[in-house]
Amino acid sequence: xxxxxxxxxxxxxxxxxxxxxxxxxxxxxxxxxxxxxxxxxxxxxxxxxxxxxxxxxxxxxxxxxxxxxxxxxxxxxxxxxxxxxxxxxxxxxxxxxxxxxxxxxxxxxxxxxxxxxxxxxxxxxxxxxxxxxxxxxxxxxxx
Numbered sequence: 001x002x003x004x005x006x007x008x009x010x011x012x013x014x015x016x017x018x019x020x021x022x023x024x025x026x027x028x029x030x031x032x033x034x035x036x037x038x039x040x041x042x043x044x045x046x047x048x049x050x051x052x053x054x055x056x057x058x059x060x061x062x063x064x065x066x067x068x069x070x071x072x073x074x075x076x077x078x079x080x081x082x083x084x085x086x087x088x089x090x091x092x093x094x095x096x097x098x099x100x101x102x103x104x105x106x107x108x109x110x111x112x113x114x115x116x117x118x119x120x121x122x123x124x125x126x127x128x129x130x131x132x133x134x135x136x137x138x139x140x141x142x143x
Contacts, residue, residue, distance in 0.1 A: 003033040004076045004138050009085045012042030013064040016081040016103050019127055022052050022059040023134040031138055037067040039088050051123040077141050099141045101133055
């Protein structure tokens with residue numbers, strides 16, 4: 001069976017899409033060839049790396065990529081993980097189906113917190129929500 005090529009797309013490819021790629025590689029590598037990218041590039045968020053490392057998933061070698069860098073890949077699905085990416089999703093070669101599964105923005109929520117532990121808790125919660133979604137793949141997106 002060929003692996004599904006899934007792109008996790010976010011605004012800056014710094015946190016949520018990186019987590020989703022990391023979980024997909026960790027949990028579903030026999031079924032999915034995951035990629036992540038952004039409509040912009042904001043750099044890899046170190047707190048996303050830390051949150052994933054807590055669960056034994058190393059994304060420290062990832063880097064923030066613009067969606068155009070992956071134009072050579074024949075995608076089966078695009079999963080937008082934030083509202084802005086869903087609203088601004090470019091038309092990709094082959095016109096793969098775009099599925100929106102929105103998650104809260106940990107960096108934005110963390111900026112609003114005075115307590116560092118509470119701020120990091122947003123990363124941990126979203127990390128776990130993304131894991132739950134990835135565990136449901138590919139059934140959750142195949143129709």
